Amino acid sequence: MIARATAAARQLLQTAKPPSAQLTFDVGSSATDVGHLREIVRANAANKPGVYRMRNTHGELLYVGKSKHIRTRLLSYFRLPWPEHRHARMLRETSVIEWDYISNEFGALLREVRLIRSYLPRYNIRSARPLDKWWVISIGEGPAPRLRVQRASVAAASRNARGSVIGPFANRRVLVEALRVLNDALGLRDCTERVRLILRDAGDLFDERYHPALVRKPGCHRYETRRCLGPCVSGCSSSEYQVQLSRARAVLEGRDNSPQQLLMDEMSAASAALSYERAGWLRDRLAALQSLEAQLMRVREALSKPTCTYAVPGAAGDHWLYLIKDGRVAGEASLHDPGAIARLEALEQSPSTSVAISPHADQLDELLMIEQWFRTRPGEHAFTSPTVRQALAHFHQSVLPAE
Known part of the structure; x- marks a missing residue:
């Protein structure tokens, strides 16, 4: 399929x-x-x-x-x-x-967004763009990638960038603080790409450059305070780092809440020991992760909305069907093209990827466009149907007889 x-x-x-x-x-x-x-x-x-x-x-x-x-x-x-x-x-x-x-405004707006995404025209980039108002968490690739907060427009324009993005989010401050807590909990690095990485792998134990007896200064205090695995000082192997990165992905996808649970346990222990200052510090860190989770839930909700077919009446009888899946338009077909409609039905049956991580940052503009379209035009929900066949039936019963 x-x-x-x-x-x-x-x-x-x-x-x-x-x-x-x-x-x-x-x-x-x-x-x-x-x-x-x-x-x-x-x-x-x-x-x-x-x-x-x-x-x-x-x-x-x-x-x-x-x-x-x-x-x-x-x-x-x-x-x-x-x-x-x-x-x-x-x-x-x-x-x-x-x-x-293009016979309808939704189709015209969709084509405009996709053309700008594909070509990044000079005079469109200089103008205000919707993605400038939003932020994403980007996850790079490599032996020890880091999590960082970027403008959605910057992530979308990074054509050569590899990896995944999570978002979009409206509040940068919440993201920055939550990532600081998450990095500390999982030992992920937050240094810049300019910092040289010296990872410890199996064969490195016999290489004098990585010998434990050698003294290497870490790039920051986080390794010394056990908040970073230390990929800059051979403190971990690539596989060890990737395990923690996978845990971070699981947290961001809502599949793992162990960092929050650990903070709650430490906060309870600090309170029991009458260490109220530390308990308050832990409470603030827990609140940062909880705020991030609240934003992630909204993102997951937007991406996991049920698949629907949006039937749009057009000028001069040029009607179109748009298959909306995972927050984006997965396909479109003219009402007068049976072959295209059949292919739309086949596309409807393909598996969804409803998770918080979007594989392409430059598709966020389409997700935001669709969300804004239906939010500002609530009456358009009446033209959506759960399946392509139901959308066709609605058209034949409601729209076509009126023409």
């Missing part, structure tokens, strides 16, 4: 492309007649909803935008003051304008 679902996903990507139009002109030329270009746009672009793109002479994608009225939006660029307005300056760099007509 997994192979079948993968093939279905590939075919859906090929069939779901909307019709495109392209207009080529040399805006950067000093001889360009902007008024004439405006008339060309007016004559070629229709006032329909969709997504537009601007490219320079080298084919670089400069900007992606969406509009309910493509022609009106494109014409508005020619009225901007130059060189004061940055979009007017962008227009001077543009040599190709492309647009896709």
Whole structure:
């Protein structure tokens, strides 16, 4: 079934492309007649909803935008003051304008998000982006990776970064404090990538560079206070570190609460010994982990929402089905394409990955877009159904008879 679902996903990507139009002109030329270009746009672009793109002479994608009225939006660029307005300056760099007509606003917004994710256009990056308001915990790869807090937009833009991300979260302060406690509890490092790692592996016992008799200074006090395994001073092997990292993943996925339980036991022991100052310190550390768990529960809830099919009526009878799975759009199909609908049903049966860890940071924007769409438009929930077949039945009973 997994192979079948993968093939279905590939075919859906090929069939779901909307019709495109392209207009080529040399805006950067000093001889360009902007008024004439405006008339060309007016004559070629229709006032329909969709997504537009601007490219320079080298084919670089400069900007992606969406509009309910493509022609009106494109014409508005020619009225901007130059060189004061940055979009007017962008227009001077543009040599190709492309647009896709998309019959519904949800589909246009989805395509805009995915194009920005894929190409990171210069003029979109400079503008305010939703991911700038959110934070993630990133888990790197390698023999001794660390947990760190990053802006979601930075994690999404790190094309060469490997590993996983957890999130998104709204409160950075809670994350930083909770990670400090979690790192201390599990002995994970929190130093920068510039710190040289000297891991102890089986063969290293015979290497004089790693001999226990040698004195090496740790990079910080955490190893000396037994809060870090010490991968910088051969204090652990790669496998020993990975065991603790796996425990951290389990905590973040809600499968292990042993760090919280340990803090509770230590706090009870400190209170029994009348060590109230230490008990208060342990209480604050426990509260940090509990705050993190509360945020993680919200993330897991968003990712584990049941699979549903969103049936969206479109202009001129161009209706679409969107399969929402694990907080993202897993596939889409036109109501008038039986083959695409069959592939959507196959994709519906593929296993879910409903955990707090998202494998791709740059997909967080899609999750946030979908969450905001339904939060700001609660009436749209009426167009969702548990399965593709039920969505089709709803369409045939409610929407199509009214046309």
